[in-house]
Amino acid sequence: MRRGWPAAPPWCYMKTDTWIRLDTLRRLPAVFLAVLVAATALFGACRGPLAAGADAVVATVNGQPVLESAVHQALLHDYGARTLARMIDEELVRQAAQVANLNPDPAQLELKMETALSRAGGEVAFEQSLAVQGLTRDEYRDRLALSLLLDLLALQVTTFSDEQIQAYYQAHRERFSYGEQARARLSLTSTRENAETLRSALAEGGDFAGLAQAFSEDPATRDKGGDMGWFERADFAPELSQVAFALRPGELSQVFQGPDGYYLLQVSEKRPAGQKPLESVREEILSDLRYRELPSARQRWIEQARRNVQIRIADPDLAAALRIQLQTAPPLGDLGLIPHS
Known part of the structure; x- marks a missing residue:
């Protein structure tokens, strides 16, 4: 235990030697808040007895009780791994962007916000959609910013050979x-x-x-x-x-x-x-190739980052579920998508 830290800290996971607090990450949608209420099962340091009233009856089915602890446990295993995987991806992007001194382009971020507003059907529908997801406008903007940062990180490690550029040029001769x-x-x-x-x-x-x-x-x-x-x-x-x-x-x-x-x-x-000579359209071709490759590049970057991250979870069931999520989940889940109305 590190000096000055409480005996049962609400730590989420560890990247190298840095503990990340749940309360420093963005607020989650309402359904995931219920998961995090039960997050005492996530870590050995927090696996104390359930709080008073945790086993209260929340419903009965033909006279048979449904206990609050059972609901929390089901939520934890149904949604906990998915949520934690997304939070890990988000933190990986934040850390890498900070190291690389990257910031999202303000104009692109504003354009994404305007697109979200338009697709939602206006201000009222947009705010309602955010409310359903338990997000404020600023929190949603932060998610869009993370998505743009992931784009930048992915493109930094994406290169194209002269042969690929030449092949694209030949395949689109009519365009050029x-x-x-x-x-x-x-x-x-x-x-x-x-x-x-x-x-x-x-x-x-x-x-x-x-x-x-x-x-x-x-x-x-x-x-x-x-x-x-x-x-x-x-x-x-x-x-x-x-x-x-x-x-x-x-x-x-x-x-x-x-x-x-x-x-x-x-x-x-x-x-x-x-x-048009190849050199005169080279940057245009590179822009097209980057745009076409971006989804795969995002996936590769996240997969590589996931392989390098160190995560400590005491709950074996959640750890197993998280392992599956990190192997199969798309990068950042629905991060940056337009809210559903």
């Missing part, structure tokens, strides 16, 4: 291909007269970028001197694309009417259909 592309500048005016005036100025050697900044009414390109960037035929309205792809590089279009007014286009470059 592009059609014929053009780059052009655009000027938009509300009247044909203004457009013709601009064209005359351009035909006499005027600078398209400067004139577009001064006179174009297109908010998307005006501040960029009319630059539309690289685009394919399907990226813009047919009226614009047909004109752009009919022009040669350096050629100025005639004034033509489009969806929002009168347009002038000048194509600066063109390039034929082709394939």
Whole structure:
């Protein structure tokens, strides 16, 4: 026994040489609170006699009593191992994240909360769902944060070889291909007269970028001197694309009417259909692979962490049940899922 600790502490389990108190972990749903009331069976230090009234009759069935101690014992063995396994997983994530100095991304956490609220059907339904699970909003947010931390921990130990990246690239060649592309500048005016005036100025050697900044009414390109960037035929309205792809590089279009007014286009470059180089889409491929691999990566991380954890439980039945839970339970159970209404 460590100096200064009470004779029968409410310890839950031990990771290496650190005892974890039940009362420092998050509050559990109501049904699990009943399990923890009976948690004196978990540890030899807490296996004293049942409190007064623990064997009170809580129900009768055709005159036969159902004792409170029997209810507690059934709850303990039905739910105790499942609950304890989840608590162990949660603590493993907390400890590892602290060592690695990891924190959940606030924007991602907020997005998860907004998604939960939306899926629950609004504020009232969300709060009701949390109440059924015995959780406050802050406690639910903490669970989401743990889920994000597990993602970070899992991805830290997940790598992909050049061969895997190349295979993904080859399997999705159509996605990384592009059609014929053009780059052009655009000027938009509300009247044909203004457009013709601009064209005359351009035909006499005027600078398209400067004139577009001064006179174009297109908010998307005006501040960029009319630059539309690289685009394919399907990226813009047919009226614009047909004109752009009919022009040669350096050629100025005639004034033509489009969806929002009168347009002038000048194509600066063109390039034929082709394939994006692997290096230009490497990060995109890695992001896709990580997303696809994440569920398996989470499972592997938890399984490895479970193999390394040291747990001491005095109750042999609970210990056996917990061993099965740690071998078969998914990582963190339902941690981070949207509450059920």
